[in-house]
Amino acid sequence: MHPVFSTALSSDFPPGATFKTPKPSEIDDEGFGNFRDVIDLRGTTVKGARTYLAAHRRVLEFIDALATAPDAFDEYAQAFEAGSAMDAGLSGGAADQINDLIDSQDCDLGGLELGVGALAYALSAGKIFPAASCRSHAARSWAPYPVVYFASNQPRAELLRDLIRQNGCGFDSDPNRPELLLVAASSLVEILDLAQSVVDNLAKFRSLTTLTNGSRSPVAPYIQPSLLDD
Incomplete structure (x- = not known):
């Protein structure tokens, strides 16, 4: 179960938007x-972006099926972001499943959040x-x-x-x-x-x-x- 947030977003650029890239x-x-x-x-690189996207999708799908509440989703996401359930302070069955996936498949999120x-x-x-x-x-x-x-x-x-x-x-x-x-x-x-x-x-x-x-x-x-x- 992934969290769903309340938003008030626009499909167009906000008023006064600037288009300047940093030097x-x-x-x-x-x-x-x-x-x-x-x-x-x-x-x-293009290859790197594709690889990270695949890893993020893999992790999100796994956590979505494992978590039963937004708080649990957050805890499990932190485990993947940390690189192991232990580093995120998790233990028990969910932690074992997380570590098994990390050990068996590419779950490298590139050091960034899910x-x-x-x-x-x-x-x-x-x-x-x-x-x-x-x-x-x-x-x-x-x-x-x-x-x-x-x-x-x-x-x-x-x-x-x-x-x-x-x-x-x-x-x-x-x-x-x-x-x-x-x-x-x-x-x-x-x-x-x-x-x-x-x-x-x-x-x-x-x-x-x-x-x-x-x-x-x-x-x-x-x-x-x-x-x-x-």
């Missing part, structure tokens, strides 16, 4: 956007700049529902918007970080469906260009974003 000098060890405890996603991490890797492979993510938690959580903060040029943002409209996700805004866009959903199911759509269209994302001095030029391929693991 290399604006990304440091703490990423960009004034987040903490980031993981560097530079160098995300679901939103797969979308972050997919966006990064598509030359969009994730800045932070949170799947939302049963207890303390800085996000009220699953969300990924990102920066993008306008052509890629518009392509993402078209995919968002097909997958039950939407846009939100954060007045404390008006320079960033937010994609969110009521559950991780929609987030992973969007990640799948992004992965399926990575060739389109990677082929898009940005305007420079009135002419089109390739987007610099050497910079990828950092991402917060809540």
Whole structure:
């Protein structure tokens, strides 16, 4: 049983949305956007995005069948995010099942949170700049529902918007970080469906260009974003 959150999202960009990607000098060890405890996603490949998406789907389907309540879902997700049930403080039958899956199949979430991490890797492979993510938690959580903060040029943002409209996700805004866009959903199911759509269209994302001095030029391929693991 995965949690479903109440959302008030838009299928279009919020008023005043900006489409500016960070310069290399604006990304440091703490990423960009004034987040903490980031993981560097530079160098995300198409293959890597597909691999992480498959692992996130595998784990979500497993937990969805195992958990009988949102609190249990949160505990089991933490176990996979930690890499073992013991590291998440779990024991008993559920812990044994979790460890068996980790030992027998690829459950590497890439150091990020379940679901939103797969979308972050997919966006990064598509030359969009994730800045932070949170799947939302049963207890303390800085996000009220699953969300990924990102920066993008306008052509890629518009392509993402078209995919968002097909997958039950939407846009939100954060007045404390008006320079960033937010994609969110009521559950991780929609987030992973969007990640799948992004992965399926990575060739389109990677082929898009940005305007420079009135002419089109390739987007610099050497910079990828950092991402917060809540």
